[in-house]
Amino acid sequence: MTTTEATGPAAQHPADDADSFHVFDTTLRDGAQREGINLTVADKLAIARHLDDFGVGFIEGGWPGANPRDTEFFARARAEIDFKHAKLVAFGATRRAGGSAAQDPQVRALLESGAPVITLVAKSHDRHVELALRTTLEENLEMVRDTVSHLVAQGRRVFVDCEHFFDGYRANAEYAKSVVRTAHEAGADVVILCDTNGGMLPAQVTAVVATVLADTGARLGIHAQDDTGCAVANTLAAVDAGATHVQCTANGYGERVGNANLFPVVAALEIKYGRRVLPEGALAEMTRISHAIAEVVNLTPSTHQPYVGVSAFAHKAGLHASAIKVDPDLYQHIDPERVGNTMRMLVSDMAGRASIELKGKELGVDLGGDRALVSRVVERVKERELSGYTYEAADASFELLLRAEVEGRARKYFRTESWRAIVEDRPDGTHANEATVKLWAKGERIVATAEGNGPVNALDRALRVALERFYPQLAKFELVDYKVRILEGKHGTESTTRVLIATTDGTREWSTVGVAPNVISASWQALEDAFTYGLLHAGVEPAE
């Protein structure tokens, strides 16, 4: 049994073994509440694919009907993604007070999303019912009962998020439990106890979950926020007390401090509890998936995140170094490869050398055990990274650097004499973006000018105009991603700029990097590398 859920139709509410533990991800809904995250529909689709690859059982995609972006996401996710592991979940609220679920437009939008599973948020704190919802405690129960049973009758699997459950339990335990009981009796498969304000500590969570489980008999889940820095521990504390459904977000993204971080939660369950909650082999992809999702949301991956941070298995030389030489297990709680991460020794050339050799092997560049050559590459990488380059995210630029050292000279398909980009905002409101390049290729001097929708696009086009006659392969290259990061943020527009460009030839995709005081020059470097790498791998012989 390797997945958390069988793949039968959701409407059958599978209760078999595969469904016995739920890894429920809410990055796209609750995670998107994080300050600084603003997801487009394309971002959401990309993240959903990563989460499905990782093997979570449920992906909560948003609140269809509440905003057009989420409605569009559900339509496109159904059409475009062939989920291997996950079920798509729509989030919404119980019906309005005094109405009927069958008539409620918000409830209808949940059904119209086509999601097989629906999470309903319900109030379970008496004061919230009265002050925020402005209805009676009895009507709130009726809203839960009516909405759950309506959705179940329509063939949906329903989970109920009891918002502010723990605070509500402290204020009025009987009422909080009556909401759980009502949801359960109306047909909700799981009732999730939410620490919405994030103020709980693990021992308290264990006690409350155990009592509610004993008193209601409902299947329970946990949704923890990290305001005390204990969201992961609170999630595990609920599991210790019998919860079998954990709601998390990738990298712990979420409102305020954030949500329970999916990665340490599943790592603890799989490695520390010995509980299989992901498909076979998924854990070893965890570091990659974590970083990929960070890239999509355009946040720097946290270097110090448990399990997946680049520093998570980094050891400073000293007390630890000699012991690690004896046995790495003496100073690591797990083998980093289990989560797709690697041990790094800091302040040690050895680690650098080893990884360069490994990387060479990976790229098919023979370093022939040449120690001086490897040292040269290590030095070159260190020096370039110190000035702002990053080769982790720019494999193609790294390969060009490596080949230049191995072959004694850089591959050149053209030589740049000069280039110029002009951006103009004209009196009539129109824009002009024009670029001119002056190049040499195969002994000829070429001058070419092109327009684009921005200066980098104009340069890209001018380069193609100049070179396509010599290298028709260029026609297949397409820029598919372009990222800019300003380094040393405290100097404003006088900072160093790093540009990462992803290019595809329709089959493979490669990434290149450029660093310069201004974004156009940095982009030009990355473009040059992108064209050079693409031509190299198209088997074209260098001409310069």
Next chain:
Amino acid sequence: MTTTEATGPAAQHPADDADSFHVFDTTLRDGAQREGINLTVADKLAIARHLDDFGVGFIEGGWPGANPRDTEFFARARAEIDFKHAKLVAFGATRRAGGSAAQDPQVRALLESGAPVITLVAKSHDRHVELALRTTLEENLEMVRDTVSHLVAQGRRVFVDCEHFFDGYRANAEYAKSVVRTAHEAGADVVILCDTNGGMLPAQVTAVVATVLADTGARLGIHAQDDTGCAVANTLAAVDAGATHVQCTANGYGERVGNANLFPVVAALEIKYGRRVLPEGALAEMTRISHAIAEVVNLTPSTHQPYVGVSAFAHKAGLHASAIKVDPDLYQHIDPERVGNTMRMLVSDMAGRASIELKGKELGVDLGGDRALVSRVVERVKERELSGYTYEAADASFELLLRAEVEGRARKYFRTESWRAIVEDRPDGTHANEATVKLWAKGERIVATAEGNGPVNALDRALRVALERFYPQLAKFELVDYKVRILEGKHGTESTTRVLIATTDGTREWSTVGVAPNVISASWQALEDAFTYGLLHAGVEPAE
């Protein structure tokens, strides 16, 4: 009784009430192991002052004798700092195998540091004793006994860190406990159980600490690493089981993932446990101290750190905002002022009417309960955010939008006729970045050209050249941050670009946003907003 420790001479080993719970900080020793931290002696002195201001009971300053920097730190700390609350602690190891503590140079250096308290690290994992220390289990106990009793005889208070205690306990519980017993019987005041590899979870910690306490009778402390993301919870779990000494680092700095974060630990103890562990009023300084220490170590303060991050009490969801209007306590686990932080409302397309009204109030813009006006602003924000703007990170642009709706027209200090930016990479290898702006201000037409180190910098300068005669206030404005995000990453350089600019006038800092198909046009918009907002808040009357 407001401090954790009475101020009598340390040699008297005060066992009164004030000593009943220890907040022990090891930022300067274990925290300095974090990748990216490299502290000078001046840095260490500055951090020690902040920690003493905050009111921790013990500050572990480093390993005197092991490196000259730490030796110098102890000499200078004793001479230069008049500690109000904290005792200075020197860290070192038990004597060498086969020697005597009285003759051991490393032990002598600990005494020579003059620190009234000494923490000795001791091996408590049988395998580490044999493989890393290469001695016998019995000799290791003798090293503990000899070193502790020697230091105690010299009038020092001694704490013993049992390294790898939890892994050791799993491997050989009896031996691990015998190290605790030996240290205790030799005169150590506290024996600290260290989760050196950081692999523990809270329920396990509680069980082990409770057993060791019952079996040894020693006073116990806890030192947790964050490799499972549970260091704060593990620290509290040990306290739950009877530990009365917690070792933490500011902001959780430390090797690999880091150590138990001092701030959420003391906040939980004070606020959630109702236990006074800091001087009166200290908790309200926590946010300031956390950020000040981050500045000293030259790391950006984590925006999402519990209690003290700038996002820790930031609310984004419309669902929350409407409730917060009723009562902020409904959506906050504590009043942020208790830890010196503040609540912030973020504006985003998830936000509804309530957050716009709250934001208006926060910005001092009276929306006068005008429902139609608020609806117009909500619509405008949603529509702009759909096209790529983000207002949660651009307060100043949001305020301009809000004022434009309230006042019926946008504030204008100048009118743009056209602008042009040229970036050139010349045949001789030099670069030119030149911008020309054509503007109208106070009825005059101005044409100005400037150079910069990039096109945006050149535009910024040209704008200043053009306008400084009309608005001398501009001279004080400085761009301090510049961020670029490409939206819809799957179209490469043909995507929409979002630019965020942070500007300061030396007193306040404000953020503006621009969105356009190209980075230069987007930057221009953000620059225009930045200048407009700055002039508005300098009290300058609009001219156009």
